[in-house]
Amino acid sequence: MEPVSFLQIYFKNNGLKLLFLSYKNTIVSELARVSRTFIAYLKRPDLYPELGRKIIKNIFNRNVAFKGKEKTLAWASSRAIPQQEAILKLFGVEMKPFSKLFPQELKTAQQKEKSCPIKMGGAGALELIYEACEFTEAKSVVETGVAYGWSSMAALLSLEKRGGTLYSSDMPYLGQNGDEYVGYVVPEKLKKSWKLFRHADRESLPRIMGEIQEIDVVHYDSDKAYDGMMWAYSQLYPRLRKGGVFISDDINDNSAFQDFCEKNGIEPTVVDFEGKYVGVFVKN
Numbered sequence: 512m513e514p515v516s517f518l519q520i521y522f523k524n525n526g527l528k529l530l531f532l533s534y535k536n537t538i539v540s541e542l543a544r545v546s547r548t549f550i551a552y553l554k555r556p557d558l559y560p561e562l563g564r565k566i567i568k569n570i571f572n573r574n575v576a577f578k579g580k581e582k583t584l585a586w587a588s589s590r591a592i593p594q595q596e597a598i599l600k601l602f603g604v605e606m607k608p609f610s611k612l613f614p615q616e617l618k619t620a621q622q623k624e625k626s627c628p629i630k631m632g633g634a635g636a637l638e639l640i641y642e643a644c645e646f647t648e649a650k651s652v653v654e655t656g657v658a659y660g661w662s663s664m665a666a667l668l669s670l671e672k673r674g675g676t677l678y679s680s681d682m683p684y685l686g687q688n689g690d691e692y693v694g695y696v697v698p699e700k701l702k703k704s705w706k707l708f709r710h711a712d713r714e715s716l717p718r719i720m721g722e723i724q725e726i727d728v729v730h731y732d733s734d735k736a737y738d739g740m741m742w743a744y745s746q747l748y749p750r751l752r753k754g755g756v757f758i759s760d761d762i763n764d765n766s767a768f769q770d771f772c773e774k775n776g777i778e779p780t781v782v783d784f785e786g787k788y789v790g791v792f793v794k795n
């Protein structure tokens with residue numbers, strides 16, 4: 512007979528109990544998160560439309576968010592290239608790391624992120640966003656999803672050279688009371704070129720569209736559900752000027768980006784960025 516280790520005996524006797532306790536903790540913390548988020552929504556009547564949509568989605572349409580995920584994962588992984596290669600291919604320039612281009616701004620932003628009491632999503636493909644703005648000589652950029660404001664900072668560092676404006680939409684992390692920290696790492700001196708709309712995209716984007724005619728660069732990084740992406744793409748794409756750049760993060764969460772490109776005859780570039788895929792194209 513095989514010698515039985517202490518761990519094996521312990522798990523045999525206590526395994527079920529441990530499993531039950533860990534399930535119980537997960538359920539309790541999930542319930543606490545949902546209640547916190549719900550209470551935060553109740554305090555913000557301007558976000559009631561989004562709350563209604565979320566409730567309906569969670570009851571009737573839970574799986575639609577991930578529609579086509581497998582298909583797109585195969586599609587994206589077969590064509591993905593590194594950020595550096597994409598920048599050269601699309602914009603004809605060698606990528607310079609942000610740490611070389613803006614060492615001081617990056618260092619200060621990293622320190623601010625560390626000191627922020629709220630934890631949010633990390634930085635995306637900053638060089639890609641910055642070079643897209645440089646390539647288009649952007650004066651008008653629209654982004655969805657701000658969080659700490661890494662992508663906002665990247666766009667603003669280019670826009671400030673031309674007196675351009677960044678229009679951002681972000682519905683903050685309600686469960687964490689993170690309202691005041693949206694855009695926390697964006698340097699004060701850049702904020703004069705920034706218009707931040709603090710509602711869900713479905714409310715923010717029509718307002719943003721009311722303020723601008725043509726968009727030079729789109730950066731989509733907010734709602735990652737299939738229908739949310741499709742809806743926002745259909746609002747943003749017609750306003751993107753010819754020669755403008757469209758960037759969407761996390762295109763591997765579902766097939767919205769792939770389906771949108773196929774429907775509109777767009778041949779996109781897929782960027783492999785830190786284990787996720789970013790979709791990008793220049794509008795013909």
Ligand SMILES: C[S@@+](CC[C@H](N)C(=O)[O-])C[C@H]1O[C@@H](n2cnc3c(N)ncnc32)[C@H](O)[C@@H]1O
Binds near residue numbers: 734
């Ligand atoms: C990944 S983070 C954005 C990261 C940011 N682009 C950066 O580079 O630092 C996604 C953000 O989108 C916001 N968001 C999610 N769903 C949204 C919606 N329907 N409308 C507006 N913002 C939304 C989240 O609150 C979060 O702040």
